[in-house]
Amino acid sequence: MDMKVTKTTFTPRRCAHAVLLALAAGAAHAAPATDPLREPTPTPMQADVPAPADDDRPYKSYGAAALEIVAFQAALNRVDHAFVRPDDYGVSVGSVRRNLRSSWVVDRDPFEINQLGHPYQGSVYFGLGRSNGLTFWESLGAAFVGSAVWEVAGETTTPSRNDQITTSFGGSFLGESLYRMANLVLEQGYGLSPPWREAAAAVVAPSLGFNRYVRPGRGSGIWNSNSPAVYARLQLGVGGVSHSNVGPSLAARRNEVAADFALDYGLPGKPGYTYHRPFDYFLFRLRLSNIQGVESLASRGLLFGTPYAAGRNLRGIVGLYGSYDYLAPQLFRVASTGLTLGSNAQLWLADGIALQGHASAGVGYTSTGTVRASTSGQYNYGFAPQAMAQLRLIGGEKVALDLEVREFFDGKVTSPETAGTDRVFRGDASLTYRLAAHHAVTLKYITSRRTFAFTNVPERQQRRDTIGLYYTYQPFRGFGAVNW
Numbered sequence: 165m166d167m168k169v170t171k172t173t174f175t176p177r178r179c180a181h182a183v184l185l186a187l188a189a190g191a192a193h194a195a196p197a198t199d200p201l202r203e204p205t206p207t208p209m210q211a212d213v214p215a216p217a218d219d220d221r222p223y224k225s226y227g228a229a230a231l232e233i234v235a236f237q238a239a240l241n242r243v244d245h246a247f248v249r250p251d252d253y254g255v256s257v258g259s260v261r262r263n264l265r266s267s268w269v270v271d272r273d274p275f276e277i278n279q280l281g282h283p284y285q286g287s288v289y290f291g292l293g294r295s296n297g298l299t300f301w302e303s304l305g306a307a308f309v310g311s312a313v314w315e316v317a318g319e320t321t322t323p324s325r326n327d328q329i330t331t332s333f334g335g336s337f338l339g340e341s342l343y344r345m346a347n348l349v350l351e352q353g354y355g356l357s358p359p360w361r362e363a364a365a366a367v368v369a370p371s372l373g374f375n376r377y378v379r380p381g382r383g384s385g386i387w388n389s390n391s392p393a394v395y396a397r398l399q400l401g402v403g404g405v406s407h408s409n410v411g412p413s414l415a416a417r418r419n420e421v422a423a424d425f426a427l428d429y430g431l432p433g434k435p436g437y438t439y440h441r442p443f444d445y446f447l448f449r450l451r452l453s454n455i456q457g458v459e460s461l462a463s464r465g466l467l468f469g470t471p472y473a474a475g476r477n478l479r480g481i482v483g484l485y486g487s488y489d490y491l492a493p494q495l496f497r498v499a500s501t502g503l504t505l506g507s508n509a510q511l512w513l514a515d516g517i518a519l520q521g522h523a524s525a526g527v528g529y530t531s532t533g534t535v536r537a538s539t540s541g542q543y544n545y546g547f548a549p550q551a552m553a554q555l556r557l558i559g560g561e562k563v564a565l566d567l568e569v570r571e572f573f574d575g576k577v578t579s580p581e582t583a584g585t586d587r588v589f590r591g592d593a594s595l596t597y598r599l600a601a602h603h604a605v606t607l608k609y610i611t612s613r614r615t616f617a618f619t620n621v622p623e624r625q626q627r628r629d630t631i632g633l634y635y636t637y638q639p640f641r642g643f644g645a646v647n648w
Contacts, residue, residue, distance in 0.1 A: 223382045224297030232292045232375075233310045240285075241318050252321045259320040268315075270545050271324040275533050279499035280458060280490055282327050286311060286335015287342055291371030294343045297383030300336075300442040307339070308332035326545055329529045334488040334501035340443045341463040342369045344429060347387040348394070354639065392430040392437060392444070395644025397596075399424040399606055401634030411614075411626035413495045414536040420494075420630065422453045424608075431520070432471060433479035433510050433646035442467045445481055445508060447522070447554075460590075461490040462570075464524070464552070467503075479648060480509030485524050489550075489570065491590055493612035495535055495626045498572050498588045502528020502550050510646055516560040518645040525551040530574045532586040532614070534626075542618050544574040544586045556644065561598060564643040568592045584618040596636055596643070604636040 245253035271278070289310035293303030311331035315323035346369035349361050356364060366373020375384035404419045430437065430445035439445060446465030453459040469483020485506055490499045506524025513519055528550045533543040550572045557565040574586040594608040614626040 223385075224302075225383060226296075226298070226302075228379075228383075229293045229296040229298055229303075229306055232296070232371075233289050233306060234313070236288060236292065237310070237314055237318050252319050254320060255317060256320075260317045263316045263320075263323050266322050268323045268325040268328070270326050271321065273324075273327075275497050275499075275531070275543075276492075278324075278327060279330060279497070279531055280461070282311075282331040283334035283338050283488055283490075283501070285314075286331035286333075287339030288335075288371050289331075290336045290339030291343055291369050292375070294339070294387075295369075295372040295375035295384040300340060303339070304332070304336040307336050311335070326529070326531070330499070330501055333486070333529075334499075337465060337486045337488040337501065338461075338463045339369075340465060341429075341446050341448045343372060343387075344389065344443060344446070345369070345427065345448065346372050348389055348429075350386045351389055390437060390444075391434075393432075393434040393644075393646045395426075395428045395431060395642075396639060397426055398637045399608070399634040400637075401606070401608070401632050403608070403610065403630035403632030405628065406609075406631050407611075407627060407629035408495075409625055409627040410495055411534070411623040412538045412542060412621050413534050413626065414538055415494050418455055418494070420453045420455050420459075420632075422451060422459065422632070422634075424451045424634070425449070428644060430466075431510065431644060431646050432481045432508050433648045435648055439466060439469050439471060439481055439483075442486075445469070455494050456492045458490065459492055459494075461488075463488045464504075466508075477512040478509060479646070480507055482507040485526075487524075487528065487550075487552075489528075489572075491570075491588070491612070492535070493590075493610075493628050495612070495628050496533065496588070496614045497535060498530065498532045498574075498586075498614075500528035500530040500548075500550055500572055502526055502530075504528075504550065504552070506552075518558045520554075520556040520558065520644065522552065522554040525549070528572070530572055532572070532574050532588060532616075539621055542584070542616075542621060544584055546574060548572065548574040558643045558645045561642050563598070564596045566592070566594045566596070584616060587615045589613045594634075598638075602638050602640075604638060606634040606636045608632045608634055 241253050241255060245251060286307045289307040290303045293306035298306060311328050314331070315328060346365040349365045349368065353361055362373070362376065372384060400423050402419065402421050405417055408417045410417065427448045429448070430439070432445070443465035446463065449460060449462040451460040464485050464487040466481060467484045467486045469481050471479070471481050473479050485504045487500070487502045487504060491497065504524035504526030506522065508522045510518055510520045527547055529546070530548040530550065531543070531545050552570045554568045555566070568591070570590045572588045591611045592608070594606050596604050596606040598604040609629070609631050611629045612627070615624065617624060
């Protein structure tokens with residue numbers, strides 16, 4: 165069916181939405197979403213029919229998904245072979261046979277490649293499955309198989325078990341967030357004309373954009389979101405270093421300019437909204453800085469869960485969450501792909517005053533390392549405990565206080581490859597005051613702390629604290645409080 169293309173008229177509101185979509189992009193991308201207090205009316209594009217609520221498409225193609233994943237891997241191998249040094253991509257029949265007979269190892273590739281590049285690569289595998297009509301679990305399986313094929317036949321190096329975990333599971337937990345955000349842009353529109361919303365969705369989830377272009381109206385049709393309650397905001401500002409202990413890092417102490425995007429999807433309490441599908445609730449965080457590029461990236465979604473209520477003022481969900489986290493606060497880095505048990509809830513304290521929260525704890529496959537380490541061996545890989553807690557106190561439509569902490573533990577018992585112990589703490593506190601309409605100002609404090617012990621490394625701590633002032637854009641009124 166031919167798609168009618170309308171001429172785009174740029175208004176300040178539409179430009180602001182377009183900027184919000186574009187600035188949320190980086191090594192991974194995000195898009196703003198709907199307001200739980202004032203939801204826009206969905207405006208599906210022509211020839212698009214929302215999928216059934218059980219996440220099982222009337223059309224799906226395992227063959228097309230497999231073919232596209234293999235084609236993507238072949239193209240990626242040829243690009244890497246031409247431009248990446250050292251060249252580990254001259255694949256041959258001999259290298260494939262050798263890898264099939266080899267024991268899987270923990271590799272020593274650069275941290276950004278293993279913990280950021282591989283999960284994003286896995287999100288592409290996952291997205292190709294989703295955009296061919298596969299369910300979440302089927303697409304996770306496609307990402308797992310695709311990762312194994314790449315480890316054996318995409319590189320000449322020995323297959324890596326850490327890459328297998330981060331690419332397949334981390335990539336799927338990241339990929340579902342990207343897939344849902346891209347579909348939300350297509351479904352809701354946010355004042356963008358059809359061509360611009362297609363472009364924005366393709367930036368957020370390139371695999372979906374590809375299949376919507378080459379195979380419109382099939383598995384890549386607009387996916388039914390069931391109209392979740394969503395909170396989104398974008399912050400742009402500067403942060404100055406208030407406390408720094410570089411430890412065994414040779415990185416310089418520097419202030420930063422940052423863009424910080426956050427989205428909460430499927431907040432509990434909306435009447436009629438259910439949590440039958442993986443990631444019917446998820447949070448997404450992306451922070452970009454002029455120092456590290458991707459300073460932090462997180463995707464945490466409910467895999468299995470159920471809603472609950474207590475009295476008239478409390479609503480929540482509880483269950484098992486899948487998570488992918490990446491932190492790189494200039495001095496050190498930590499990344500984890502994990503499973504946690506936890507809950508999200510909202511409590512109305514008084515008229516117009518709400519308290520939202522999240523708490524979860526579990527285990528993840530975690531990696532830590534020093535940025536520009538003064539000596540070798542300052543890293544850990546292994547299964548390790550992790551925890552997260554988050555609170556947002558909302559005062560009407562004028563002010564909000566946000567607190568968020570994450571902690572990662574890594575040590576000898578769970579990491580036999582190294583002889584060190586690690587503990588990383590990340591805290592974020594921000595106070596936001598709305599000036600007018602979509603515009604607000606935020607005062608933000610971030611602390612990143614690491615306590616560790618490595619052989620032949622006399623230092624035991626690293627710390628970086630910043631205080632910053634940010635302009636905050638919120639595409640819709642309110643701070644995410646859900647009325648019921």
